[in-house]
Amino acid sequence: MSMVTADHLxxxxxxxxxxxxxxxxxxxxxxxxxxxxxxxxxxxxxxxLTGYLPPTxxxxxxAGCDIIDKPLEARRHLGYxxxxxxxxxxxRVLEYLEYRARLKGICGKSxxxxxxxVIDKCGLEPKRKNLxxxxxxxxxxxxxxxxxxxxxxxxxxLDEPTNGLDPNQIRQIRELIRALAENHTVILSTHILSEVExxxxxxxxxxxxxxxxADTPENLTRGLRTAGRVSxxxxxDATPIVSELEAFEPVKKVITxxxxxxxxxxxxxxxxxxxxxxxAAAIISAHGYPVRHIYRQIPxxxxxxxxxxxxx
Amino acid sequence: xxxxxxSIERTTSYFATLWTIFCKEFRGYLGVPFGWVLLGCxxxxxxxxxxxxxxxxxxxxxNGVMYHxxxxxxxxxxxxxxxxxxxxxxxxxxxxxxxxxxxxxxxxTTTQIVLGKYFAAYxxxxxxxxxxxxxxxxxxxxxxxxxxxxxxxxxxxxTYMLADWVGPYLILALSGAFFIALGILxxxxxxxxxxxxxxxxxxxxxxxxxxxxxxxxxxFPAAPIFHYLSSTEQIxxxxxxxxxxxxxxLYISLAIFTLALTKRLVDYRRxxx
Numbered sequence: 001m002s003m004v005t006a007d008h009l010x011x012x013x014x015x016x017x018x019x020x021x022x023x024x025x026x027x028x029x030x031x032x033x034x035x036x037x038x039x040x041x042x043x044x045x046x047x048x049l050t051g052y053l054p055p056t057x058x059x060x061x062x063a064g065c066d067i068i069d070k071p072l073e074a075r076r077h078l079g080y081x082x083x084x085x086x087x088x089x090x091x092r093v094l095e096y097l098e099y100r101a102r103l104k105g106i107c108g109k110s111x112x113x114x115x116x117x118v119i120d121k122c123g124l125e126p127k128r129k130n131l132x133x134x135x136x137x138x139x140x141x142x143x144x145x146x147x148x149x150x151x152x153x154x155x156x157x158l159d160e161p162t163n164g165l166d167p168n169q170i171r172q173i174r175e176l177i178r179a180l181a182e183n184h185t186v187i188l189s190t191h192i193l194s195e196v197e198x199x200x201x202x203x204x205x206x207x208x209x210x211x212x213x214a215d216t217p218e219n220l221t222r223g224l225r226t227a228g229r230v231s232x233x234x235x236x237d238a239t240p241i242v243s244e245l246e247a248f249e250p251v252k253k254v255i256t257x258x259x260x261x262x263x264x265x266x267x268x269x270x271x272x273x274x275x276x277x278x279x280a281a282a283i284i285s286a287h288g289y290p291v292r293h294i295y296r297q298i299p300x301x302x303x304x305x306x307x308x309x310x311x312x
Numbered sequence: 313x314x315x316x317x318x319s320i321e322r323t324t325s326y327f328a329t330l331w332t333i334f335c336k337e338f339r340g341y342l343g344v345p346f347g348w349v350l351l352g353c354x355x356x357x358x359x360x361x362x363x364x365x366x367x368x369x370x371x372x373x374x375n376g377v378m379y380h381x382x383x384x385x386x387x388x389x390x391x392x393x394x395x396x397x398x399x400x401x402x403x404x405x406x407x408x409x410x411x412x413x414x415x416x417x418x419x420x421t422t423t424q425i426v427l428g429k430y431f432a433a434y435x436x437x438x439x440x441x442x443x444x445x446x447x448x449x450x451x452x453x454x455x456x457x458x459x460x461x462x463x464x465x466x467x468x469x470x471t472y473m474l475a476d477w478v479g480p481y482l483i484l485a486l487s488g489a490f491f492i493a494l495g496i497l498x499x500x501x502x503x504x505x506x507x508x509x510x511x512x513x514x515x516x517x518x519x520x521x522x523x524x525x526x527x528x529x530x531x532f533p534a535a536p537i538f539h540y541l542s543s544t545e546q547i548x549x550x551x552x553x554x555x556x557x558x559x560x561x562l563y564i565s566l567a568i569f570t571l572a573l574t575k576r577l578v579d580y581r582r583x584x585x
Contacts, residue, residue: 050417054583075419082417086410090344102332103418108321147414151320 003028003155003185004049008058011044011209018044020209021058026202028154031181033196034189035301036206037309042189043083045206046159049187050080063154076105079153083160085144089133093124093143096132097150104151118146121176138169145173149180156180158188162195174199193301203301205308212308221299223272224307229297230268230276236289238264244283250274263292329420333428334435340401341436350397354440357390362447376476377447379551382483388544392516395488396509398437399495402429403578407503416582426496426575434492441484448472475553483550483559487543490563491516493570500577519543 004026011019019041026032034042047053049060051067051074060067065074088096097118101111119128122142127135132143141161148156161177162170170192177186178199190196196203197217204214213220228250234241238256245254250271257265270276277296284291341347358381365380381387406412415425451470458466498512499505523542526535539545546559 047413052413052417052582072419072421075417078417080414080417082410082413084410086414088409088411090340099332099336100414100418103329103415103420105322105324105329105419106320107323107328110319110321114320151322 001028002026003030004060004062004187006045006049006058006060009045009048009055009060010057011041011048011053012056018209019048019055022206022209022211023058024204024211024214026185026187028185029181029183030202031177031186031200032188032202032204033200034187034204034206035193035196035305036189040207040309041209042206043159044209046080046157046187046189050078050157051075076151077154079148079150079156081144081148081156081158081161083163085140087132087140087143090131092129092131093135094119094128096143097146100147101150106151114150114152118149121149122146123172137164138166141165141169141173145176152183154185156184156186156188158186160189160191162190162192170195193305197301203304205305207309213304217301220304221301224299224303228270228272228274228276230270230280231293231295231297232266232268232280232284232291233259233263233293234266234284234289234291235263236284236287238266241266241283241287241289245276245280248276248279251276324419326424330424330428330431333420333425334432337402337429337432338435341398341432347436350394351440351443354390354394355443357386358444361386375552376473376480377470378444378476378480379548381444382480382547382551388520392513392520394437394440395491395495395516396498396512398433399492399499399512400505400509401499402433402496403500403574404503404505404508407581408505412578422575422578426571426578430493430496430571433496434489437488437492438485441481445477479550479553479555480547482555483547486559486563487546490566490570491519493567493574494519497570497574497577500574500581 002025004024006022006024009019009022011017022041022045034046036042044053048055049062049067051071054068062074063077065077067074091099094115097115098111101114106114119125122145124139124142124146127139130139132140135143141164145158145161148158158177162173165173174195177188180186181199188200201216202214203217203220205212205220242254242256245251245268251268252271253269255267255269259265266280268276268280275296277294281291281294361381361384362377364386365377365384368380369377403412406415416422448470455466458464494515495508495512498515499508501511502508519541520543522538523544525538526542529535540558540562546556549556550559
């Protein structure tokens with residue numbers, strides 16, 4: 001069952017088009033990473049999903065509730081953590097969370113129970129009585145996350161949840177999101193690609209308001225140009241090896257360079273998804289040359305990101 | 313709700329949410345120094361005016377103390393500024409902090425937000441006038457003291473006569489209902505509290521002068537409109553104990569219109585952001 005469907009979402013600000021005709025769907029239980037350069041339209045798309053920004057054209061639905069026709073029902077399924085986590089500075093953590101819980105329609109004894117739960121999950125126990133204005137960035141972020149978790153919503157939309165945190169805090173938040181994935185659908189945007197690789201099972205890359213790719217990280221990296229590149233360092237005459245390698249089917253091009261210490265460096269470009277290491281090693285050892293390094297590049301999401309979003 | 317949410321008690325009551333917003337906003341006045349400073353200053357100014365009023369009342373005028381408190385230039389001096397001060401934060405601050413986004417993405421309607429903020433501001437405004445109810449009590453204590461100290465029994469000028477108090481409080485409540493709504497509208501226009509305050513002060517002063525047009529221009533064919541709008545005249549008639557139904561219609565309908573406009577504006581600003 002699909003939790004979120006975006007149907008030709010379009011947003012213009014005056015003459016500027018922020019999001020162009022974006023369509024995607026997200027299934028229940030998926031953790032989706034929204035990637036894109038600054039100003040690509042990630043935040044705008046997320047804000048449209050939350051119902052905060054009305055789309056210029058198109059629509060979306062959350063858990064089957066249309067965000068335009070049934071905004072309140074759609075929002076009841078939603079926990080949202082906006083970018084930079086705006087909070088009321090003059091409230092205490094507990095007061096703020098209680099206010100938010102009641103706004104979300106939680107009532108009776110559940111309020112206290114829910115507060116205890118999210119405070120526990122987000123590690124806010126030591127700061128529960130502090131004024132929000134005195135909190136550090138990391139704790140503000142956690143308060144925002146706790147707010148999003150109130151009422152156990154089906155869908156969490158987190159706009160840069162780890163922005164401005166230190167590596168330990170990032171790790172904690174990441175663990176938390178991973179734990180949440182068991183019974184929530186999560187959409188998060190971030191610049192940190194390794195983070196997406198670690199926790200997301202679907203990636204949507206968006207650039208200049210358009211979706212460039214939407215797939216699992218594995219599928220995205222598989223078809224990449226850099227996939228299958230092999231770099232080798234050996235000692236000996238490069239010419240016969242190059243010609244023998246280039247005769248081999250998946251190899252497209254071989255580039256060699258003289259290294260400073262008399263060894264030869266070689267870069268073998270091959271079809272994506274192939275492995276030419278074995279063949280190359282066999283050819284070199286048939287000539288009796290020593291090899292000190294052989295490595296097949298594993299393309300990362302960063303490569304995918306750069307390839308999809310660069311404009312040169 | 314589905315399986316996993318069964319354990320959480322929920323309400324979709326319109327008024328429960330409205331009450332939540334109201335409580336939070338009302339606490340925003342009294343939970344921080346702002347509200348107390350405003351309350352203290354208003355009380356001090358009311359005290360100063362009372363001092364002047366007591367002077368006037370030494371010549372028997374036949375009117376109660378509240379009549380003189382309100383039919384007074386000094387009263388307008390601070391009355392106009394109360395409204396911008398109470399309302400300037402309402403939407404401007406939410407917008408500046410970015411918290412409006414959290415509010416509007418919660419399952420809450422814009423109308424609930426506008427009404428919650430309005431009733432909180434209005435309640436706080438009403439609170440500002442309550443200390444005046446103590447004047448007769450204080451004056452009675454003064455009389456006892458005089459009696460004990462000097463052995464004379466003074467005639468108290470300030471008494472709890474229903475007719476003296478109902479009219480003035482009614483007109484304060486009525487005009488306040490509209491002026492608070494006006495202030496909230498101005499607050500929704502800008503993300504700067506200062507701009508919101510300047511705007512609503514300006515509108516308040518314009519409205520005040522509309523009521524004095526007939527004093528400057530005399531009577532002319534359109535003059536009844538200005539008489540109808542004149543807060544000064546209404547205050548004078550209510551304070552002297554004449555309760556007219558026309559201001560009820562005027563202020564309540566203006567307040568509803570202004571709040572409806574505010575709701576539209578808050579929604580509209582999301583479209584153009």
